[in-house]
Amino acid sequence: MRRIVLCLVLLCGLVLTSAPAFAYVPKEGGTFNVPPPWGDTEQTYRIIRHVEEAIRQVRPTADDPTPIILISAYLMDRKPSSDALIGACRRGVSVRVILDSGIGTKSAQNLIEVLNGDNPRDTDGDGVLEPPRRGPCNTPLPPPVEEPPPASPRLMPDRVETDALGRELESSTGDWSQKRIVNSLAIPTDSQATWGSDGSYVTQCVGSCRGNANGAGNMHSKFYAMSNSGDARWVSMISSSNLNLGGGEYGWNDLYTTSNRQKTFEGYRQIHREMTEDKPGGGELREVVDGPFTTRFFPMAKATMANDPVLDDLNKIRCRGSSLGRTQVHVSMFGWRGTRGTYLADKVFSLKGQGCAVSVIFGAPSKQMAIYLRQKARATGVPLYNSRWDLTGDDRKELRAHTKYVLVKGAYGDNNTAYEVMTGSANWVDGGLDKGDENTLNISLRSAWTEYKRNWEQIRKHSVRVAGGR
Structure with a gap:
């Protein structure tokens, strides 16, 4: 009897320990x-x-x-x-x-x-699809029931790779x-x-x-x-x-x-x-609003400065009327170039003159845009940080911020206590709206802003201030 009880205790222990501690x-x-x-x-x-x-x-x-x-x-x-x-x-x-x-x-x-x-x-290539020669997930097809599959010297056994445990x-x-x-x-x-x-x-x-x-x-x-x-x-x-x-x-x-x-x-x-x-999608901006989340899918046809949704978002930032102190705007942008990059830069740097606290990190702007950003930072006093590092000594910048986000705390639209994050895959470049497939996400949550602000500060810590900051 003691052996049976002991076995049951051990079995129960195995069952309990094999179950996940949490889902x-x-x-x-x-x-x-x-x-x-x-x-x-x-x-x-x-x-x-x-x-x-x-x-x-x-x-x-x-x-x-x-x-x-x-x-x-x-x-x-x-x-x-x-x-x-x-x-x-x-x-x-x-x-x-x-x-x-x-x-x-x-x-x-x-x-x-x-x-x-x-x-x-x-x-x-005649456009007529033929039956597959393999089963689901590339498994072998079962042999025909009528007769065994013919032997062929060209048929090779599947190559199966395993990990260290043989799986x-x-x-x-x-x-x-x-x-x-x-x-x-x-x-x-x-x-x-x-x-x-x-x-x-x-x-x-x-x-x-x-x-x-x-x-x-x-x-x-x-x-x-x-x-x-x-x-x-x-x-x-x-x-x-x-x-x-x-x-x-x-x-x-x-x-x-x-x-x-x-x-x-x-x-x-x-x-x-x-x-x-893989066909043109009609051209309209696709947007899904789900509580505090707004997801956008690009491309959109006939994109101009007048209907640029990113510029529209930036235009909602108010530098006065915030109930959270001075409205803060923090940018970390990888790709930045062309006419679109210029007018978005103009908008961001203009917010400093309107009373906002603005700071910018760049990743991989064009040479012309890098010069322009420095000029704007010197003129406005906006702190500008270069995140690019040459780690191998070959004069190539292998490491940089690849993020593409804007953070806003303060007055935004009709909200005087806003916490906004605007992130996604899209760079601030010509064609970013109307040529390529892109997706962006706007988040109206304090928790998201706090997480992203912490990340922004970490990137800034490992970047070099190149202009502004007075």
């Missing part, structure tokens, strides 16, 4: 990396690992029996990211990926081969030619019939996805959306970072996560579907 929920709010030499490995890859872990927690549930993952990224070269998406496909998740560049990396090609393996093919990571055959990889990217459209039985795909647009039909612009949006992740539903992440090495090591980046907001998630799902079609 997983993606951390909502801001996530920021700290690039080397100042950040350790965890800090460097904090954003990317946050996305990867959320992907690993997506699976079919009673509430969400057919889950989906939506990825839109300019680059992807990390094997853990590719493995996480492949693992989701194997769990029965529809994984839908749009990339702009970097499809030549091994991680991206492996992902393409796995997710596009069971998609229909058009080998002779299978990849499902690629490793024998796709570059031409086949590129051709497979053109097959998926907004029709589910082109996604294969697993409902998954990787595609690449010609130029921008929803922009001009002549291929102008590019697909520059960066969002990661999941119909569930752990105990959370409708998870949406918007970021300045891609799932690549540079997103961690070569720049300061930000990401904002929302959960349990179906309206926001459905906005991403609709736009992602339209992007997959």
